[in-house]
Amino acid sequence: MRISKLFGKTQREMPAEADTISHQLLLRAGMIHQVAAGVYSYLPLAWRALKKIENIIREEMDTAGGQELMMPVLQPLELWQETGRDLAFGKGLFTLSDRRDRKLALGPTHEEVITQLVRYNVQSYRDLPLLLYQIQTKFRDEPRPRAGLIRVREFTMKDLYSFDVDEEGLNQSYNKMLQAYHNIYSRCGLPALLVEADSGAIGGKDSHEFMAITESGEDEIIYCPDCQYTANTDKAQSIKYKTDSEKPLPLEEVATPGFTTIEQVSDFLKVPQSHTLKAVFYIADGKLVFVVIRGDIEVNEVKLKNTLHCIDLRLASEVEVIDAGIVAGSASPIGISGIKIVADDSITSGANFIAGANKPDTHLRNVDYPRDFKTDIVADIAQAHAGEGCPNCGGKLSSTHGIEVGHIFKLGTFLSEKLGAFFIDPNGVSHPIVMGCYGIGLGRLLAAAIELNHDDKGIIWPLAIAPYHIYLCPLYLENPQVATTAENLFADLKAECLEVLFDDRQESPGVKFNDADLLGIPIRVIISPRTLEKNSVEIKRRSVKETELVPLEEIVTRLKELIRV
RNA sequence: CGGGGUGUGGCGCAGUUGGUUAGCGCGCAGCGUUUGGGACGCUGAGGUCGGAGGUUCAAGUCCUCUCACCCCGACCA
CATH class of the missing domain: 3.90.960.10 (YbaK/aminoacyl-tRNA synthetase-associated domain)
Structure with missing residues (x-):
């Protein structure tokens, strides 16, 4: 892609609206544009990054045995009333009426729809277990959208639903997802911590969140440095300071x-x-x-x-x-x-x-x-705090903040019971299907990746989710040798199917360097009269300070090496 | 929903006790000079001052209502 043709412009000045780093950088890099509170357009660079994340997630879901399908955004409100979750979501549910005055909801999640779908397609234990997922736009009328892509009202979410014959099966499905989620975050270059969580409006029993640890995160996490105990403050327990035992006196x-x-x-x-x-x-x-x-x-x-x-x-x-x-x-x-x-x-x-x-x-x-x-x-209805005793090992609890980049739930049978999703076991006895659900917000994951991967100059994309791998950056393009070399190299790299963003603008080096840093493409390739004197180009990785000079004839090989790792 | 704040060219902002033709920087277009970390000169385009109503000879500025967005909280995941 040539930058001269790329839709989206970088901005020198800090956008006034944003005070979260990922929000500032996404705006300055010209990657997103706000349409309304908590509603954004993704410009080509952000969209490419989002699709990379989507593909990683899809691969991991497929590897874990998931089958992808698609369900509608538009859902009858009746379906939500059947499970009572219209009330649980309350005002968070976007609702509307059609021309016949039938009430509809914009799906904030799809448990109802998929449970109904499964009900019509599963009758026997032989049909189970099932792992079904979709990557879809969901709507939640958040009381307060904030922080750019971190808390929005319209967002793309991957949701997988598991259907099993019993708790044991659910546990297996749950563990498969735990593993898949770890793989996803690790591949996205985003360390995420597993924490015990409350299940909120989704309902259910066990629930875990994956947290990207950063002080700007809106969730507080209580953890024990001495053992593995980690929980959202919504859920966290602690050993309460005990008062001395005294002999009761009269009132x-x-x-x-x-x-x-x-x-x-x-x-x-x-x-x-x-x-x-x-x-x-x-x-x-x-x-x-x-x-x-x-x-x-x-x-x-x-x-x-x-x-x-x-x-x-x-x-x-x-x-x-x-x-x-x-x-x-x-x-x-x-x-x-x-x-x-x-x-x-x-x-x-x-x-x-x-x-x-x-x-x-x-x-x-x-x-x-x-x-x-x-x-x-x-x-136990007490708020746990750092400094109190760990419920697991008695150690001293600490706290930190994080962005919730994934949430998984053991739902159990309340939805299948309410919606009549039963199966017949080998003895001919009917049971409700045991369910789980597993969600990741893609846009939030993207924003969290930036929160955790940036410096004062801009984004530092992890390679796996970078919109492009290579920033081809000729300096002094009016120099014919530079121009020819750059064009040839661009053609060669494209022929090798490498993902290249070609800064073909006649801008000063300062402008180009600053834009390159802001956009955060992992590998920068500089071509200038200075490098061409040595018949070379300069390679600099966004994440490190050092540069290396690489002879022209080795450049393709070297870039391929860098991208493989 | 409660509290606080902001709305003025694409972006960031200034605009006094109401007073002429609403400014500045960035960006944008053209020309010229420059060039390894956001160069410079000249020329130029671009504005319903969030919206409605009102006060006044006169409103970006004062009053009333309203809308949008941001932040804190409530709430929600």
Whole structure:
């Protein structure tokens, strides 16, 4: 490709809209263009890179035994209502009506459609296992699209769905995908960390995410440097600091005039926060929930949501709390009735806590669970933090950030049961098909690759996903010898089927070098009067500082070597 | 949805207490001089100042409404 003909221009100045590195570089390199919030056009260079990623993914899916198919974006909303996931996705689901006023959804994912498809094509255990996948545009009306290609509303996603006869089969499929995913990231030049994850609106049991580790990532990851434990903070557990075991004392009231927060009360009573009980109020699917947790620990809303099995969860407003007859600031689980009480398991150890008294300006001393109050549910609903104990080995947890570049789920049978996808086992008994699903966002993977592979000059494409391999860069093109050599070399390289971007512009060396760095093509080939004096050209790899001078007659061989590795 | 911010040629920005023909840099087109890390000169094209309404002799500038985009949070994966 000749740069003079290439659609897309580089920009010298930093785009004002972008403050994530991959977003800035993609815009400056003229590779993407924003159409609306979270909606982008891919220009030829970005599209080539995306297709490379797509092909790597396709090869790995095929190798793992996947069969590619294609399903529609446009899906009847009814299908989503059948599984109840229209509610789980909520406003994230793009919906529309056709001319007959039938409700449709733009698919945010395709479990419903494929389960229905499989239902019509699978009757027997002999038809299983199945690994089916598609690479498709999906739509999610994200509350807040951001960071360029990292969080968008329309995106290309590879989704593979596995169908097995039992858990054992699911585990095998899952492991095949784990391996395939590792291969994909490694081939894309993108180190990705496997972390335990929450399954969110997709639902299901076990779930793992693949994270590209970078401080600019929007997910927080808790990990243990001493063992393999790694989890998204949504899911992460930790060993909670244990309070000393004390002999329970009798309850007594204590005046706390004007003190309502845990911090104020613990300061005033000179008691550590870990000796207090905090009350937090949520509205879960419209109903007030009373959450009790130790004062020094925060509620993890994802865990709470999973514990409650609810779809919608938010903090209750002060008005809602007061309307329920609760004394805000001195709320107590003691003597409360008619409200669901959920406790973090942190309250089950220790004794003699400070808690609210359900009377203004008053708290209670020496509260003891379960002596003084009852709960409906006790579970781990605490936010884990770096510095706390690893649940696996007791080591000290650390944290970092990452971009979620893949997510895999053991779905189980809830979708197949709801949509009637059953099979007959060898004994003639009917069972729901056991499912899994495995997704990768291609555009996000591309952006993450840039986040992890760049310098202050521009992108440094990993060879496998670079839009082109070679940046052929003649200097002083008005010099006939340079021009002829460059044209001949371009023709030779094309004849060898090498992927070459030919900077045939009559620009100054500075402009060409800077564009070459910005575009990040892995191998730069310079032809100039200076190199031609030695009957050579200069090769410089984008990822290293050194250059090498290569005689003209060896250049093709040398480039092929560099591209093979 | 809550908070903050920005909308002025393709891009980045300036535009005072309202005052004539809306500027600058980059980029773009033409000509000439240059040339190993974003060269220089000359000439030129390119603008509904996000939109609507209002105040005023006069609005990019003031008022009201509205739209879009960005950031933080909520939410979502």
